Amino acid sequence: xxxxxxxxxxxxxxxxxxxxxxxxxxxxxxxxxxxxxxxxxxxxxxxxxxxxxxxxxxxxxxxxxxxxxxxxxxxxxxxxxxxxxxxxxxxxxxxxxxxxxxxxxxxxxxxxxxxxxxxxxxxxxxxxxxxxxxxxxxxxxxxxxxxxxxxxxxxxxxxxxxxxxxxxxxxxxxxxxxx
Amino acid sequence: xxxxxxxxxxxxxxxxxxxxxxxxxxxxxxxxxxxxxxxxxxxxxxxxxxxxxxxxxxxxxxxxxxxxxxxxxxxxxxxxxxxxxxxxxxxxxxxxxxxxxxxxxxxxxxxxxxxxxxxxxxxxxxxxxxxxxxxxxxxxxxxxxxxxxxxxxxxxxxxxxxxxxxxxxxxxxxxxxxxxxxxxxxxxxxxxxxxxxxxxxxxxxxxxxxxxxxxxxxxxxxxxxxxxxxxxxxxxxxxxxxxxxxxxxxxxxxxxxxxxxxxxxxxxxxxxxxxxxxxxxxxxxxxxxxxxxxxxxxxxxxxxxxxxxxxxxxxxxxxxxxxxxxxxxxxxxxxxxxxxxxxxxxxxxxxxxxxxxxxxxxxxxxxxxxxxxxxxxxxxxxxxxxxxxxxxxxxxxxxxxxxxxxxxxxxxxxxxxxxxxxxxxxxxxxxxxxxxxxxxxxxxxxxxxxxxxxxxxxxxxxxxxxxxxxxxxxxxxxxxxxxxxxxxxxxxxxxxxxxxxxxxxxx
Numbered sequence: 001x002x003x004x005x006x007x008x009x010x011x012x013x014x015x016x017x018x019x020x021x022x023x024x025x026x027x028x029x030x031x032x033x034x035x036x037x038x039x040x041x042x043x044x045x046x047x048x049x050x051x052x053x054x055x056x057x058x059x060x061x062x063x064x065x066x067x068x069x070x071x072x073x074x075x076x077x078x079x080x081x082x083x084x085x086x087x088x089x090x091x092x093x094x095x096x097x098x099x100x101x102x103x104x105x106x107x108x109x110x111x112x113x114x115x116x117x118x119x120x121x122x123x124x125x126x127x128x129x130x131x132x133x134x135x136x137x138x139x140x141x142x143x144x145x146x147x148x149x150x151x152x153x154x155x156x157x158x159x160x161x162x163x164x165x166x167x168x169x170x171x172x173x174x175x176x177x178x179x
Numbered sequence: 180x181x182x183x184x185x186x187x188x189x190x191x192x193x194x195x196x197x198x199x200x201x202x203x204x205x206x207x208x209x210x211x212x213x214x215x216x217x218x219x220x221x222x223x224x225x226x227x228x229x230x231x232x233x234x235x236x237x238x239x240x241x242x243x244x245x246x247x248x249x250x251x252x253x254x255x256x257x258x259x260x261x262x263x264x265x266x267x268x269x270x271x272x273x274x275x276x277x278x279x280x281x282x283x284x285x286x287x288x289x290x291x292x293x294x295x296x297x298x299x300x301x302x303x304x305x306x307x308x309x310x311x312x313x314x315x316x317x318x319x320x321x322x323x324x325x326x327x328x329x330x331x332x333x334x335x336x337x338x339x340x341x342x343x344x345x346x347x348x349x350x351x352x353x354x355x356x357x358x359x360x361x362x363x364x365x366x367x368x369x370x371x372x373x374x375x376x377x378x379x380x381x382x383x384x385x386x387x388x389x390x391x392x393x394x395x396x397x398x399x400x401x402x403x404x405x406x407x408x409x410x411x412x413x414x415x416x417x418x419x420x421x422x423x424x425x426x427x428x429x430x431x432x433x434x435x436x437x438x439x440x441x442x443x444x445x446x447x448x449x450x451x452x453x454x455x456x457x458x459x460x461x462x463x464x465x466x467x468x469x470x471x472x473x474x475x476x477x478x479x480x481x482x483x484x485x486x487x488x489x490x491x492x493x494x495x496x497x498x499x500x501x502x503x504x505x506x507x508x509x510x511x512x513x514x515x516x517x518x519x520x521x522x523x524x525x526x527x528x529x530x531x532x533x534x535x536x537x538x539x540x541x542x543x544x545x546x547x548x549x550x551x552x553x554x555x556x557x558x559x560x561x562x563x564x565x566x567x568x569x570x571x572x573x574x575x576x577x578x579x580x581x582x583x584x585x586x587x588x589x590x591x592x593x594x595x596x597x598x599x600x601x602x603x604x605x606x607x608x609x610x611x612x613x614x615x616x617x618x619x620x621x622x623x624x625x626x627x628x629x630x631x632x633x634x635x636x637x638x639x640x641x642x643x644x645x646x647x648x649x650x651x652x653x654x655x656x657x658x659x660x661x662x663x664x665x666x667x668x669x670x671x672x673x674x675x676x677x678x679x680x681x682x683x684x685x686x
Contacts, residue, residue, distance in 0.1 A: 001444070001507055001510070001511060003503075004444070004448070004503055004504075004507055005444070014451055049336075049337040050333055051333075051337075051338070051339050051340050051362070052340075053340075053361075053362045053364060054339070054362070054387070054682065055384040055385065055386060055387040055390075055682045056339055056386060056387035056388055056680065056681070056682050057384070057387025057388075057390065057468060057470070058387070059337050059338065059339065059387070060387060060388060060431075060468065061467070062337050063337055063431070063450075064450075064453075064454060064457070066450070067447075067450035067451060067453070067454050068447060068450065068451050068454075069451070069454050079337060081335035081336070082335070083333075093362070094364060096361065096362055096363060096364055097293075097295040097296055097297075098293045098295050098360055098361045098362070098363055099332065099340060099361050099362065100295065101295075102332045102333050102340065102361070106333050128369075128377070128380055128381055128384060129364045129365070129366075129369065129381075129384075131369070132364055132365035132366075132368055132369050133296050133297070133298055133301045133365050133368060134296055134301070134363050134364055134365035134368070135364055135365065152384075152470065153387070153468070155467060
């Protein structure tokens with residue numbers, strides 16, 4: 001283990017860092033977030049992930065945000081274990097009828113101010129599962145949605161971009177719609 | 180002792196199923212098959228319903244696969260689960276969806292139907308009014324100072340929803356009962372009447388982490404039904420994608436298991452390797468998870484030189500880094516302390532449930548659809564199927580470690596021998612079903628285990644009925660057994676080492 005830790009010390013970090021001008025996506029995010037996030041939320045935004053019926057694809061990309069390349073926590077975003085600790089609910093999936101109640105209760109348990117981000121094509125309108133006897137539809141059919149991030153699943157970089165858009169749009173009022 | 184083939188001879192064969200056989204059998208023959216299952220001679224590969232019909236896919240000792248079907252007017256038939264418990268949840272699900280009424284079923288609680296659909300038996304010929312809502316009766320555990328811990332459906336991590344009801348004595352789990360079905364999306368209902376491209380999209384969204392494996396199983400079932408030969412290059416590219424998917428999942432999960440034992444270092448390093456696989460997949464096939472890249476008739480896009488070299492450098496990097504991580508796992512006593520002898524799954528149970536994937540292979544079940552059923556191109560590739568007997572978390576980690584190594588070798592072999600030529604052929608679904616419906620079935624080894632797809636194509640090449648069976652159906656019940664006697668704090672570790680799919684199971 002010592003060898004591995006030592007190597008990690010001398011190897012350059014994998015995290016894709018701000019200052020390069022081209023391929024600026026991650027860099028822009030870092031700069032944009034730095035200003036806005038600090039102003040509004042003291043540099044932190046707690047996210048509670050809620051799978052309301054997804055195929056698990058969106059969750060995989062959410063996980064990727066935590067890896068060394070994206071390292072979402074450097075922006076002040078943090079995944080938390082309870083809706084009671086959360087500012088943002090990041091909801092995936094078409095909302096299934098069997099999850100409708102659980103999603104509502106999770107939203108109720110989240111303190112104000114709170115935002116809801118619907119992640120992925122299914123969360124928008126049910127996607128390819130719309131119309132099923134077992135599916136309610138998109139997330140906005142159950143709880144108010146502030147932002148939708150498209151993709152099947154959205155790549156991690158798109159999720160990051162979306163979270164910034166949320167911060168820019170949420171000018172002090174919870175529940176403002178960006179769509 | 181009968182062979183599966185004898186049973187098929189005794190029944191009324193349905194000619195259209197390819198590549199295996201299906202026969203409609205008499206109740207007596209059906210019961211004979213159930214006896215073989217109960218005696219442990221055959222394995223249950225799947226059980227699914229249709230209005231007034233029930234089907235069973237079986238595997239006998241000679242690795243022969245067949246489907247037997249029973250006509251059951253009014254949905255009544257003798258329950259398989261009363262003699263062979265692995266069928267229990269499958270029968271409960273078929274009862275919920277089709278209104279089948281297995282006689283003597285030991286557990287008649289609804290499984291996928293939580294009383295929220297506004298309809299009962301949605302896939303039956305005549306769906307019924309919704310049943311009155313009733314609370315779910317969890318199984319009891321009695322004894323002094325036992326307490327219950329309800330968990331879910333919304334979990335603390337970034338994972339799928341499901342409910343776990345623990346009964347514990349102090350720290351020790353006395354009983355775990357799972358309640359699933361929260362992510363039931365009605366995929367089989369949406370499939371019915373769908374054209375092939377829409378159905379293929381749904382199949383690829385059954386379980387997000389296995390999108391390649393599901394798309395492959397669906398495509399192979401369609402091609403078997405229609406008698407279509409896929410171009411060789413497409414077959415090899417599919418295997419390449421399947422192995423990349425296996426690598427990504429195994430690497431991610433090895434790290435995640437260690438993370439559940441609070442060993443974050445391993446998680447960080449494995450997460451880097453997983454990301455490298457996804458980026459190589461994106462470079463090679465245009466999508467990080469390779470979604471919708473396997474389609475009936477072939478693959479959606481060809482592999483260019485840039486893609487191939489991205490995969491080559493990926494393999495080189497994993498070969499360089501992964502052995503250090505394996506050594507780290509092997510030499511960290513505090514980590515081994517958590518994984519060794521934890522969550523032990525008995526060999527007998529793995530065998531009885533025909534547990535697929537690393538869950539089965541870590542508990543002595545020597546089955547891998549790539550080898551046992553030798554579908555192309557695996558019949559031309561050299562690889563080992565690791566098997567261990569211990570059945571603990573540690574054994575499941577080691578099976579995955581070995582499978583990473585095998586997959587690396589397979590990727591290299593495939594890249595080295597990739598044939599040229601076209602990558603897609605028209606399956607001509609409408610023309611090929613002009614003479615009547617056609618059935619096909621496929622078993623594909625996903626990273627989690629064998630995925631079964633059975634389907635019937637009808638008029639105009641539309642899907643009449645499609646059933647997708649996730650390996651998790653036979654793994655979830657075993658998690659309940661494996662956790663017994665372990666401490667509550669070890670549950671995440673055990674759960675992650677199984678890593679069953681919720682969405683694939685709930686459909």
